[in-house]
Amino acid sequence: MNRNHDDLYDRKAAEYNWRGPEIIFGLAYPYINQGESILDMGIGTGLGSEPFAGAGLKVYGMDISEKMLDICRDKGFTWGLQKHDLRNIPYPYEYNAFHHALALSVFLIFEEIADIFKETGRIIRPGGIFGFTAEDIKPGQAVKYQLDPEDQSKEPDPDTAITVYRHSFDYIKDTLEKTGFELLKWIEFLAYQSPKRDKDIYYTAYLARKL
Ligand SMILES: C[S@@+](CC[C@H](N)C(=O)[O-])C[C@H]1O[C@@H](n2cnc3c(N)ncnc32)[C@H](O)[C@@H]1O
Secondary structure (H helix, E strand, C coil), X not given: CCCCCCCHHHHHHHHXXXXXXXXXXXXXXXXXCCCCEEEEECCCCCCCCHHHHHCCCEEEEEXXXXXXXXXXXXXXXXXXXXXXXXXXXXCCCCCCCECEEEECCCHHHCCCCHHHHHHHHHHECCCCEEEEEECCCCCCCCCEXXXXXXXXXXXCCCCCCEEEECCCHHHHHHHHHHCCEEEEEEEEEEEECCCCCCCCEEEEEEEEEEC
């Protein structure tokens, strides 16, 4: 394995105590088998799917960023990586191409995710699992907010901030059901632990099964 990649993203994730990968892997473990394939959508540097590779699954990935894909490729555990925008449907894979799919810390970028769920259902097999994270909408919280993409603990600078979206539990459950999935399990966890604990962000990890 070539470990000479730029590890800034991974270092930040460790600093923020990003435990999404272990949580999704733990939820998914009873439903996966060695030799099966899994597509990681918005794979980034591969943090979310590396545990699945460790369990003997064949990991494939898709991401909009060539740079992130290069870092991920350098880690040497993936079977195939594609540069692709998740908003661009159809995805470059055949019907039933994979057993399972993942999307960790990606849906914050999209307000509407029904089309992504539907397309995920096209490319994974019946019985396959779909593990992903989303930030729930708590009472009094807005659907969207601004975030500094480099440092979530900073006050967002209007010139560089990105808009991110929350998705309610009811919206996620309803959208899964309408797009051919059954929600199996979910759990809320601390996704971003801010240094002063004043800007902590909680996500919900979801595990769904394709019907
Ligand atoms: C916060 S990172 C999460 C990476 C990885 N899933 C993880 O858990 O560490 C979000 C990833 O989504 C990718 N991304 C952002 N917009 C995208 C889009 N429209 N289509 C595909 N990937 C996208 C980014 O390049 C980045 O790698």
